[in-house]
Amino acid sequence: MMNATMNENRAKIAKSASVFAAETLDPIASNLDHTGVYPRAVIEQLAAEGFLGLFLPEKWGGTDAGFASYVEAVQALSRSCAAVASILNNHVLAAHAIDRWGNESQKTEYLAALAAGKKLGTLATYETGSTPGVGTDALIASRHGTGFTLTGTKAFVRNAGAADVYVVFATLELAAETDGMTAFLVDANTPGLTVGPELDTMGLKGCPVAHLTFLNVSLAEGTLLGSVTGGTAIADHLLAVGAVAEGAQTVGIGKAAARHAADYAKHRVQFRHPVAALQAIQTMLTEVATDSHLAWLGVQQTAQLIDSGAPFKAEAAMVKAFLARFGSRMLIEACQVEGGLGISETAPKGVRENLPLARMFRDIAGTTLLDAPADFPDKLIAEAIA
Amino acid sequence: MSNLNSRQQMARQSAKDFVAHHIIPHAAEFDKSGEFHAYLLKLAKPSKIFAMAVPKDYGGLGYDATTQSLVLEEWGYGCAGMGTTLAASILSMESVLIAGTDEQKARYFAPMVAGEIGAFGLTEPSAGSDVGAGTTTATKTADGYVLNGAKCWITNGSFASVHVIFAQTDPSKGTKGISAFIVEKDRPGFALGDVEHKLGLRSSNTVFYSLKDVHVPAANLLGKEGDGMKIAMKTLDMARPAIAALAVGVAQRSLDECVKHLQERFPGKPYPGQSLQFELADMQIQVEAARQVVRHVMALRDAAVPFSKESAISKTFCTDVAMNVTASAVRLMGSYGYTSELGKFMRDAKIMQIYEGTNQIQRLVIARAVLAPTPIAVSTLKAGE
Numbered sequence: 001m002m003n004a005t006m007n008e009n010r011a012k013i014a015k016s017a018s019v020f021a022a023e024t025l026d027p028i029a030s031n032l033d034h035t036g037v038y039p040r041a042v043i044e045q046l047a048a049e050g051f052l053g054l055f056l057p058e059k060w061g062g063t064d065a066g067f068a069s070y071v072e073a074v075q076a077l078s079r080s081c082a083a084v085a086s087i088l089n090n091h092v093l094a095a096h097a098i099d100r101w102g103n104e105s106q107k108t109e110y111l112a113a114l115a116a117g118k119k120l121g122t123l124a125t126y127e128t129g130s131t132p133g134v135g136t137d138a139l140i141a142s143r144h145g146t147g148f149t150l151t152g153t154k155a156f157v158r159n160a161g162a163a164d165v166y167v168v169f170a171t172l173e174l175a176a177e178t179d180g181m182t183a184f185l186v187d188a189n190t191p192g193l194t195v196g197p198e199l200d201t202m203g204l205k206g207c208p209v210a211h212l213t214f215l216n217v218s219l220a221e222g223t224l225l226g227s228v229t230g231g232t233a234i235a236d237h238l239l240a241v242g243a244v245a246e247g248a249q250t251v252g253i254g255k256a257a258a259r260h261a262a263d264y265a266k267h268r269v270q271f272r273h274p275v276a277a278l279q280a281i282q283t284m285l286t287e288v289a290t291d292s293h294l295a296w297l298g299v300q301q302t303a304q305l306i307d308s309g310a311p312f313k314a315e316a317a318m319v320k321a322f323l324a325r326f327g328s329r330m331l332i333e334a335c336q337v338e339g340g341l342g343i344s345e346t347a348p349k350g351v352r353e354n355l356p357l358a359r360m361f362r363d364i365a366g367t368t369l370l371d372a373p374a375d376f377p378d379k380l381i382a383e384a385i386a
Numbered sequence: 387m388s389n390l391n392s393r394q395q396m397a398r399q400s401a402k403d404f405v406a407h408h409i410i411p412h413a414a415e416f417d418k419s420g421e422f423h424a425y426l427l428k429l430a431k432p433s434k435i436f437a438m439a440v441p442k443d444y445g446g447l448g449y450d451a452t453t454q455s456l457v458l459e460e461w462g463y464g465c466a467g468m469g470t471t472l473a474a475s476i477l478s479m480e481s482v483l484i485a486g487t488d489e490q491k492a493r494y495f496a497p498m499v500a501g502e503i504g505a506f507g508l509t510e511p512s513a514g515s516d517v518g519a520g521t522t523t524a525t526k527t528a529d530g531y532v533l534n535g536a537k538c539w540i541t542n543g544s545f546a547s548v549h550v551i552f553a554q555t556d557p558s559k560g561t562k563g564i565s566a567f568i569v570e571k572d573r574p575g576f577a578l579g580d581v582e583h584k585l586g587l588r589s590s591n592t593v594f595y596s597l598k599d600v601h602v603p604a605a606n607l608l609g610k611e612g613d614g615m616k617i618a619m620k621t622l623d624m625a626r627p628a629i630a631a632l633a634v635g636v637a638q639r640s641l642d643e644c645v646k647h648l649q650e651r652f653p654g655k656p657y658p659g660q661s662l663q664f665e666l667a668d669m670q671i672q673v674e675a676a677r678q679v680v681r682h683v684m685a686l687r688d689a690a691v692p693f694s695k696e697s698a699i700s701k702t703f704c705t706d707v708a709m710n711v712t713a714s715a716v717r718l719m720g721s722y723g724y725t726s727e728l729g730k731f732m733r734d735a736k737i738m739q740i741y742e743g744t745n746q747i748q749r750l751v752i753a754r755a756v757l758a759p760t761p762i763a764v765s766t767l768k769a770g771e
Contacts, residue, residue: 126721130652156721200418202729209725270516280746328713328732335585335736339514339744340539343737345583348538349594350511358585361736362729369717369724378661 006068013054013069017076020049025080030354032083036198036205038162042084043091047117051077055092056099060111067241068303071248075296078252079259082363083206085252087120089245090158090207093238094121094167098185101226101234106185110165122159123242124168124186124212125235127152132181132235133171139214141170141182148184148224150192150217160210161195164188167238168212169231180232183225192217203362240316241306243377246367247299247319253364254292254330257357261285261337268338275337284333291326298322314384317377324377327368331361390456397453401460404433409464416467416589417730422545423468423589431501439476439483444491445499451624451684455631459677462635466734469632470590471503474541477625477742478504481550481566484624485609485617494568497547505546506625507537507569507595508618514539515747517618518561522597524553530603531555531567533575536596539741543593544578547571551597552618555611564614568606575600586733622743626697627683629742630704633735634680637673637708640715640731641666647719647726665718669711676704695755698748705745708735 024045032039046052054070056062070092078085095114098106098121113119129135139152150170157166165188169181186193196211226234262285265276275281298319305312335342335357342357390398408429416423430436438454440446449457454476461469475498482494498504513520522535533553537543549569556563569576579594609617645666648658657663683700686693712732716723723729739745 128651130655156725199725202724202733209721269512270514270519272516280749324717328717332709332713332736332739336739336744336746339740340509340582343585343740345585348582349579361585362733365713365716365729365732366724369720 006066009065010069010072013065014072014076016049017051017073018079020046020051021077021080025077025084029081029083029356030359032081032206033203033359034205038208039084039087039206040162043087043120044117046084046088047115051088052091052095052117053115055096056111056115060099060107061115062111066303066307067244068300068307071244071299071303074245074248075252075255075299078249078367079256082249082253082360082367083204085249086204086207086246086367087159087162089242089249090122091120091163093123093242093245094163094165096241097123097167097183097225097234097238100237101183101230102185105222106225110185114165119164120159120162121165121167122157122163123238124154124157124166125239126155126157128155128211132169139168139170140173141184141219142173144218146221148182148219148221150184150186150214150219152214154212154214156199156209157212158207158209160212161198161208166193166212167225168214169235172228180229181235182228183231183234184219184223185225186217186219186223190217190219202365203359204366236313240313243316243320244299244302244306244312247295247302247323249367250323250327250330250364251292251296251299253360253367254288254295254327254334257331257334257360257364258285258288258292260356261288261334261342264338264341281337284337288330288333291330295319295323295326314381317380317384321377321381323368328361328365331357331364335361390452394450394453394456397449398456398460400433401435401457404430404435405460405464409461409468413465413468413589414727414730416465417727418588420583420588422591423465423471424545426468426471427501427503427545434499434501436472436475436501436503437495437499439479440495440498441483441491444495446495451627451687452681455627455680455684458628458631459635459638459680462632463639464635465589466632466636466731466738467587467590469635470587471542473625473628473632474506474590475503475546476628477621478506478542478546478548478550480621480624481506481608481617482568484620485566485613486568489605490568490608494548502547503542503545505540505542505549506621507540507543507549507551509539510536511538515744518564518615520552520554520564521557522551522553523557524555524565524567524602526555527601530601530606533567533569533597533600533602536579536594538594539582540593540595541741542591543595544581544591550608550621552614553597555614559612561615562612564618565611566608566614566617567602568608569597569600569602573600573602584737586730586735586737588733623694623697624687626701626742626748627680627687627693629738630676630680630683630700633704633708633738634673634676636731636735636738637669637676637704637711640708640712640728641669641673643726643728643731644669644715644718644723647722651722662718665714669714672707672711676707679703695752698743698751701742702745702748702752705735705738709739711735 053062054065137153141148166186168186192215199209302315437446438449442448510520524531551569555565575598582592683696712735
């Protein structure tokens with residue numbers, strides 16, 4: 001239910017995220033992009049400000065502010081540094097999985113630590129095969145006494161190496177037992193689990209991405225998240241929630257790019273006038289502003305559906321599909337407005353400011369792409385409208 | 387079916403071989419380091435490919451425009467950054483071809499035939515799209531000119547042995563007061579600044595330089611005083627289809643890599659779903675159409691027919707296609723696209739929509755032709771109007 005108090009809370013959270021972004025993220029964003037070193041101190045600061053627990057119950061140190069508030073924070077943070085937002089999103093999704101499907105002992109073990117930033121979490125969903133469970137290096141779980149043994153690989157895991165706990169999706173060896181995946185909570189220091197070399201990503205530098213290799217990783221029964229046959233439903237849910245969170249991240253980048261390009265256009269004089277006076281430039285800025293605004297409405301509305309417990313997967317898929325089409329285009333246009341400065345990785349002679357658009361161009365591609373196959377939303381949407 | 391003659395086909399084949407052996411294997415490492423690919427100049431020297439636009443009379447290969455575009459497409463297929471070095475060197479030569487005397491041509495082209503490169507110095511911090519707003523000046527002296535000012539975003543700037551540089555000989559006349567000069571790199575007062583770090587085309591050298599009391603002899607003036615803007619516009623007319631050709635190569639490469647990835651990832655499944663099939667078909671439609679747009683403008687140029695409008699169309703269409711197709715390829719490959727060389731193609735394509743005249747400036751040129759009261763060739767319009 002929408003009401004004035006909720007709106008007020010959301011606005012408050014958006015405001016505090018904006019302040020945090022300006023004070024803490026703006027000064028480090030460019031350097032983080034250049035070094036790519038995981039920003040542990042910043043994540044601790046995010047935790048201290050309560051951003052890790054927005055979507056967790058008060059019982060575990062969260063503020064139970066809801067997902068609609070959470071996306072406000074993500075959008076605001078992404079305007080300054082999408083890499084940090086990406087670390088946050090993956091962490092929050094892992095915590096959400098434990099909150100929703102974990103048993104009391106799992107919650108006790110992880111949630112307070114995740115909310116406080118004492119532990120970092122993430123999801124390990126994808127595989128190199130065409131679908132999870134298929135392919136030579138699929139992650140296969142076999143029963144071993146009361147527990148399980150896992151062998152295989154999870155691909156493109158974000159927060160890899162930095163995370164203390166992974167929500168891992170594996171396929172049970174006996175296909176007859178289940179037609180889907182099984183979810184496990186795997187501690188980073190579990191013997192047999194190794195993090196591969198960090199992959200060379202185009203953007204979101206600082207949010208590490210790597211493959212995880214499991215070699216006879218022995219897991220006790222207590223690591224099972226949800227039921228043995230429940231993994232696919234968990235993965236589908238997280239994929240949809242994640243699409244909305246990443247939608248907020250994309251919108252944040254797009255809105256910041258539109259703002260920056262508009263400021264540039266107001267000051268850049270060519271043909272004796274600021275280029276902002278040219279209709280063609282106005283049209284380009286208008287497209288970026290329109291696409292990011294409409295996407296934001298979709299993100300907010302879907303986040304409210306999530307909070308209300310209503311079905312939301314088709315709407316989440318639409319956010320994902322919309323931004324797969326228009327996300328990168330926002331930066332293609334914004335960079336075009338700024339011309340040479342729009343494609344500068346460092347400030348050229350005579351330019352004082354750090355130029356963010358080249359980084360944003362690379363970051364927005366990563367936000368809309370580094371997850372799930374690009375055509376996944378279409379099937380969900382088609383089913384929903386059939 | 388190909389309507390290329392056998393010489394053109396041979397030139398394309400040898401470019402393909404060169405690119406396969408010397409460009410494709412090293413493109414990613416130079417993109418990563420951002421260092422200039424000096425090795426390539428050495429390797430390319432025996433073939434004189436950097437002098438492919440130089441007429442045979444001056445020791446060059448004397449390729450026609452069509453053949454040049456075939457070579458450039460192959461270089462774009464390998465690495466648009468490396469291809470940009472070749473295209474930008476030719477760009478500087480076009481000014482000399484257009485306005486140079488025999489003596490100037492012989493002097494300018496000799497180093498090119500010997501495997502060196504040139505650069506074209508037009509853009510200034512205050513003069514990007516607004517070319518006429520440049521403040522670099524050339525003051526007449528007893529025996530020549532003294533140049534003062536600064537140029538930015540100059541491709542090949544650090545490595546070119548000769549530059550074509552535009553400066554105001556009469557600032558009171560605006561664009562009609564601009565003149566073009568040949569400036570050798572070792573002239574006192576010519577000082578290279580920082581190399582720019584770019585989103586894409588990273589191994590292509592882009593530099594800022596300043597000119598402080600740089601003396602050039604009168605023999606280095608191209609054409610007459612005040613001809614500069616006209617020379618620059620004609621040069622860009624000739625050079626834009628070169629960027630278009632590079633862009634076709636970039637787009638084709640992205641499509642090829644995308645298809646290769648899909649086939650490797652889904653072995654035994656020759657056909658993906660219809661939406662993916664259609665996306666791939668759309669990518670191929672765009673690439674093939676773009677290629678034909680380049681062929682068309684080059685055929686006009688080879689036939690000595692005005693091609694100014696078609697030049698602007700080719701640059702705009704082909705670089706927009708490259709942007710679309712590279713972005714689609716990255717998207718279709720998802721995480722793989724984002725962590726592979728496909729990202730480079732997308733970053734490279736973005737700059738191609740901007741350099742050598744933004745696609746917005748091209749559209750102004752095209753619109754002017756479209757809106758002409760009686761349809762006329764754009765090339766009859768006076769430059770700078």
